Structure formats: structure tokens, C-alpha cells
Amino acid sequence: MIRDEEGRKASFAIGEHDFFVNATISNKITFIGEYVVRFNSKSATNYLPSIERSLVKFNYTNNHSVIVGKVHTPLNYWNDSYHHGRVFFPVIDRPLGFSYFIPLHTLGLQFQGQNLGKLNFGYDVMVGNGISSTDVYHDSVVPSFSASFHIKPRDGMRIGASYYWDNLHDNTPGVHSGHSTASSVPLDQRYEGPVKFRLTSFSFAYFKDNFEILNESGYNVSTTDTTGRANNFYQFVYAGLNVTEKSTPYLLGDYIHVADNDVHAYPAERLKIALGYRYSFDYLLNVKIQLEKEWEFKHAFHQNHPISYGGPFLRIQVAYGF
Amino acid sequence: MRTMKTWYLIVLGLLAAHLSYAQKSDIGELDFIINVNGVTELPQSEILKTFKNGRSLWDSNQKVIIVLPAKNSSLASDVAKNLYNTSVSGMQKFWLALVFQGRSSPPVFLQSAQDIVEYVENNPGAIAAIPAGSIVIPSNLKLSIK
Numbered sequence: 001m002i003r004d005e006e007g008r009k010a011s012f013a014i015g016e017h018d019f020f021v022n023a024t025i026s027n028k029i030t031f032i033g034e035y036v037v038r039f040n041s042k043s044a045t046n047y048l049p050s051i052e053r054s055l056v057k058f059n060y061t062n063n064h065s066v067i068v069g070k071v072h073t074p075l076n077y078w079n080d081s082y083h084h085g086r087v088f089f090p091v092i093d094r095p096l097g098f099s100y101f102i103p104l105h106t107l108g109l110q111f112q113g114q115n116l117g118k119l120n121f122g123y124d125v126m127v128g129n130g131i132s133s134t135d136v137y138h139d140s141v142v143p144s145f146s147a148s149f150h151i152k153p154r155d156g157m158r159i160g161a162s163y164y165w166d167n168l169h170d171n172t173p174g175v176h177s178g179h180s181t182a183s184s185v186p187l188d189q190r191y192e193g194p195v196k197f198r199l200t201s202f203s204f205a206y207f208k209d210n211f212e213i214l215n216e217s218g219y220n221v222s223t224t225d226t227t228g229r230a231n232n233f234y235q236f237v238y239a240g241l242n243v244t245e246k247s248t249p250y251l252l253g254d255y256i257h258v259a260d261n262d263v264h265a266y267p268a269e270r271l272k273i274a275l276g277y278r279y280s281f282d283y284l285l286n287v288k289i290q291l292e293k294e295w296e297f298k299h300a301f302h303q304n305h306p307i308s309y310g311g312p313f314l315r316i317q318v319a320y321g322f
Numbered sequence: 323m324r325t326m327k328t329w330y331l332i333v334l335g336l337l338a339a340h341l342s343y344a345q346k347s348d349i350g351e352l353d354f355i356i357n358v359n360g361v362t363e364l365p366q367s368e369i370l371k372t373f374k375n376g377r378s379l380w381d382s383n384q385k386v387i388i389v390l391p392a393k394n395s396s397l398a399s400d401v402a403k404n405l406y407n408t409s410v411s412g413m414q415k416f417w418l419a420l421v422f423q424g425r426s427s428p429p430v431f432l433q434s435a436q437d438i439v440e441y442v443e444n445n446p447g448a449i450a451a452i453p454a455g456s457i458v459i460p461s462n463l464k465l466s467i468k
Contacts, residue, residue, distance in 0.1 A: 022421055022428060027385045027447075032424045057424065062379040071424075081423050088419060114425060115376040155374070155407075209408055245409055283415035321418075 014039060015317070018052075018084040028059045036084050051135065052084055052105070057112075067110040070135065073103050074110075074124035074148050075162045076216050077203035078236075086319035087283075090212060090238055090248075091276060092290050096256045097234030100265040101199055101220045103131050103164060106144060120152035122160075130166035131197060140169040150203075157206045164199040171195045171264060191263035196223040212240040212248070222264040230262035240278070248278040269298035284321045289314070351404045353457075354465035355442045355450040358384060363466040372449060373405055374416075375426045384447035388417075388429035391452065395433050400453040439463065 021033040034053035039046060055069030074080040078095060079102060082088045098104065108128020115122065130144030150160030170192050197220070204215040216236040223229045234257070240250035254272040258265045274292035281287075293311040349366060356362075358380050364372075371377060377386050391397035393410050402413040420426040430448070432438050435457035442448040442463055449465070 020422060024427055030427060059378050062377060083422065085422055209412065283411045283418060
């Protein structure tokens, strides 16, 4: 059963609609935009638009570029590859870590290299507005910093690691965070002091015609003067078997752990396991059917039901592009 | 922690089981067309890399423009199979994903061999692949495998 942001149940839900623009401005300069319209009951029209990516890319020499604008922070394979394109998602949802740790967007300056040498080495180094910022405002003069590296040693395989550094002035996630302080935490009880946020990520992706594997791991440290150092981590594993070009049964496991002394994401421990099936009518249309069960072993403000969380649910998603 | 170890073992096991699996593209079944100053031949590895988004600019600083048969072209399946070792849908998905990631400009997809030759001829930086013998390629546009 699907619930909206106010907890109401629905049998059907219309998802995000993602408009993508790729334009060649000159021989070396391109523009990329990604604009999403999604349901929101608080909007007068029941929908809200957002600019998810808007960037100008200058390819100054072969395979090296400078990018200016709003991007999906290139910290892991998922965020750097799928963006808001559900038709590319191998499963229905993003990993749970996206709701707690991943700084989804960064607005700033990025240096990018790709397909360098025999291992197809790539790098993405970025300085920009951090977790607490909006598209037009940042809460301090200190930018966030991220550096990620990957290799593609063979067709379909990408192995990468990254590091993200941000000092939040007042622990206020803005539009770039992709995550927020726990929504169930009363506003007057939320920590509003500075937080040192560090995230180390590791990705392994191997997508072949006959099988698919994706592993996303992350280790996050949030440090404050009052609660000290909180050690958190997440782990997502997906494995699919392409029985035919169109037919893919799959498994996924997704786990997050937020330490008891964390006051940015707030304590949590969740596990989700799912068995699914994806049928691709074409590369532009697929249906995913997912039987899933989720456990919440710990939550800072849900002491009354510490174990059971959701499911088993049978969920179906139709994703399309054109 | 035990759960994490189990997951890592599963991933490593699947990786090990497929380490011997290698892509084999048979580009000898294809003809290549190019419009780049001074380039008439390239090593096979360089051709493969170029068609897999491994190069964004030529040495002359011209932008690399990939030209391929459209998905409903009769030429598409041979190119997809011999260049990308996949189906036409797989080839389209490969490029759509790269473009959506922002890591490439989209290729130019054209219907016929004649359309492809004419496009390459009129666009410096373009490189194209078609099934061998599809059309007579002008000698100044022919790319040989070194």
C-alpha cells in the first residue's frame, strides 16, 4: 500500500515526471537541464516543479571538462547515473541511504575527467554549496567539497569511491541534501548547532546482458561539540538475472544504521529486503513488481513499535521515457 | 556486521564467477566512415573505444560525433551486435544512459547507409559504422583498421 507524505493510503499513485534537456551550444560547450514535476498536496495545483540539474559543461580538452551549475553530487553510481529517471532504476526505490546521508545535489564548480587510460579512469572533484544551502542561498562562506574516482576496467563495470566534506552552520538541510533531519522529531527538539558532516562512499556496478549487480556502501561521520562523533553506515545490494533481454528477476537488500548520538539524521536502524521482477518492453518502458518487507529496529522517536515497520507489500511501478 | 559480510561474499562470488566472461565485438563485419582531418586509419581498440564514448574530442579539437543506424533501420542489428555485442535496444539504452548521465552528447541516428555517408561527409568530426558492403564509401571518408 502506498502512502503520501501525510500518511494517507492510495492504491495508485502518479510519480515524478522528469523533463531532460541536452543541448550542444558549441563544439566544446553543452547544456544539460533536468526538471521534475511531482505530486504535492500542499501545492495549489497539487504539483510542484523543481530544477534538479542545470549546468553548462565546457569540454576544454579530450575527456576533461569543467562544469558550472547544479548537479547530482557524483558520490556514488546511483546518484551519478540514474538521477530522477525511474526508467533507469533497476528497482522501484532509491537506496535507503539516500533518505539519511546522501547530499543529492551540489550547486557549484566541478572538474570532471572520464575514460582515461586503459582502466577508463574517471574523476569528479567539486566545490559548491553544501547540504544547508538552497539554489540561491548558502548558510556560510565555507563551501562543501567532494572528490570521487572510478575505473571501468571492462564493459559494463564501474568501481568507484568518493569523499564528501561539509560543515553545516546550523544543521538545517536545504534543497541540496536529499535527506532531512528526522521528520518525526518535533521542531523545538531538533539540534540547531553546527555539524561536521563527512561521508565516504564505495560503489560497485556490473551491468551485463545476462546479469546485473550493484553495490552501494557508505560510512558517514557526523560530529558536534555536544554529542561527539556519530558513526553511521549504509549498505545496498542489488542482483538481477537477465533471463531474457526483457525479463529480469532480482533481489535487493538495503540497510542503514544511524548511531544513537547522531543529531543530524537522528538514530535509526532499518532493513529492507525485496524480491522483484522487471519486465522491459523496451529500453523506454518497463514494469517492476516488487514483494518487499521492511524492519525498523530503532528509531529515535518511534519507541512504541521498534521492530515491525512495513509490509510485506506488493508494489508495482510502471516507468517510461520518450 | 554478519549480514554485511554475507552480502560482500555474495557480490565477490558473483564477480569471480564472471571474471572469465569477456565481450567480443567482431568489427571486421563493419565498414567505418570518418570525416576528421588526417585520419584514415585507427587501431581496432581505438575505434571500439571511440564508439563507446571513450573520446570526446579528436586531436584536431573537433568534437566527436557518433553516427549510427536508427533503431528501425535494417542496418542497426548488425552494428549493435558487432560493435556493442548487444541488441538494437541494448545499443539504444547504452547511449540513452550516457546522455542522461551528462557524460556524452547523443549520437546521430539515421535510417540508411546513404544518409549516414552524406551526414559524415557534411559534418567534420563525425564517425560512423555500417554493416560491411552496405554502400560504396568514398575513399576520402573510408576509415581502415590499423
